[in-house]
Amino acid sequence: AQTVTQSQPEMSVQEAETVTLSCTYDTSESDYYLFWYKQPPSRQMILVIRQEAYKQQNATENRFSVNFQKAAKSFSLKISDSQLGDAAMYFCATFGSSNTGKLIFGQGTTLQVKP
Amino acid sequence: EAQVTQNPRYLITVTGKKLTVTCSQNMNHEYMSWYRQDPGLGLRQIYYSMNVEVTDKGDVPEGYKVSRKEKRNFPLILESPSPNQTSLYFCASSDRQGNTEAFFGQGTRLTVV
Numbered sequence: 496a497q498t499v500t501q502s503q504p505e506m507s508v509q510e511a512e513t514v515t516l517s518c519t520y521d522t523s524e525s526d527y528y529l530f531w532y533k534q535p536p537s538r539q540m541i542l543v544i545r546q547e548a549y550k551q552q553n554a555t556e557n558r559f560s561v562n563f564q565k566a567a568k569s570f571s572l573k574i575s576d577s578q579l580g581d582a583a584m585y586f587c588a589t590f591g592s593s594n595t596g597k598l599i600f601g602q603g604t605t606l607q608v609k610p
Numbered sequence: 611e612a613q614v615t616q617n618p619r620y621l622i623t624v625t626g627k628k629l630t631v632t633c634s635q636n637m638n639h640e641y642m643s644w645y646r647q648d649p650g651l652g653l654r655q656i657y658y659s660m661n662v663e664v665t666d667k668g669d670v671p672e673g674y675k676v677s678r679k680e681k682r683n684f685p686l687i688l689e690s691p692s693p694n695q696t697s698l699y700f701c702a703s704s705d706r707q708g709n710t711e712a713f714f715g716q717g718t719r720l721t722v723v
Binding site for chain 1: 641643645650651652653654655658660666668698700702704711712714716717719
């Protein structure tokens, strides 16, 4: 069975500083995708960044980047120059079964940004 | 605008009173899913559908029903809600598994008393 684990229920960062959110996963899929979703207080699920497992290069999107370690099954999210608007719950996820479009989510990490 | 629309956003109901949460997408996606979000557990899949008239159970299907009569609509039905179904619910759609993002509805906060 596919699993995703986020071991940090809560994190905090000072505005303008850098923070890294951790995620580990387990999958039997030979080809898969990894995602980070942001959920602000509005509850909307917003895709932050996506990594295709067959690509060795780490994905980046502006201030957001990932450290993808395939052998270690690790997929951490780095937020640079943190802003107050980054405060949210962040979910790591992967597509599980190749036939259902099913996302497997971690437990979530609540990020607090201090001014 | 590409979107997934869920209704209602908030719902308080009593135990045993049947309810339906609607979900509609305008992107012609084949895949649609329902998830529930609970503290400390993340989001868990309830039911999914890979196309019209094709539905199957996810990880936590007990107490729920779904239907997919049209490609764009995927309602979630609680025939006899119970307090343990109090949760935040999300509908999601995607065109193919894996190589594109899933689009989520706005969420439905359900309270069963």
